[in-house]
Amino acid sequence: MEKPVSVKKTILISIFTALTVIGGYIAIPIGPVPIVLSNFMILLSAVLLGGKMGSAVALTYLILGLSGLPVFAGGTSGLAHLTGPTGGYLLAYLPAAFTAGAIANRGKHSLFKYFTALSAGALIIYIAGIPWLKFSLNMEWRKAIFAGMVPFLPGDLIKVTAGALIATKMDGLIDNFSLSDNSEDQ
Secondary structure, rough: OOOOOOOOHHHHHHHHHHHHHHHHHHHEEOOOOOOEEEHHHHHHHHHOOHHHHHHHHHHHHHHHHHHHOOEEEEOOOOOHHHHHOOOOHOOOHHHHHHHHHHHHHOOOOOOHHHHHHHHHHHHHHHHHHHHHHHHHHHOOOOHHHHHHHHHHHHHHHHHHHHHHHHHHHHHOOHOOOOOOOOOOOO
């Protein structure tokens, strides 16, 4: 019999899903793929909560958007986002979160490890997003790379660096989070 999800985990997944939704509202349209902070929040949740819970945040976010709630870039929603130019990036949130969380939570935590984990997650998002962009818009590879990766690299470097610094400062805080002074992880 599988152990039920604890209240603490449910609250943490909900908080990071809400932060991811807020990150989606912070969108700068620069072409077929906007600059957003939702990818930053997904990856940050993964390094702070672990791969499984980070993936749960990503899955919850995708389900909310598919169900019609306006959580995707700029407050949009629906299946069109998963079949359109941004679909590969959105679907990549799941393996990116799992991978980033798995890397970050193996062995001793460090700034370098967090930076590596976040970079790996960002790379997975590009690996899935660029081909999807290319085929959905019938672009040449060069154009897809220049539209779907090159303009985002400086911002992603900032996001990865900021995420690594934040994770380093928050290291251990999530583990010590409790609902009350005498509550236990149920």
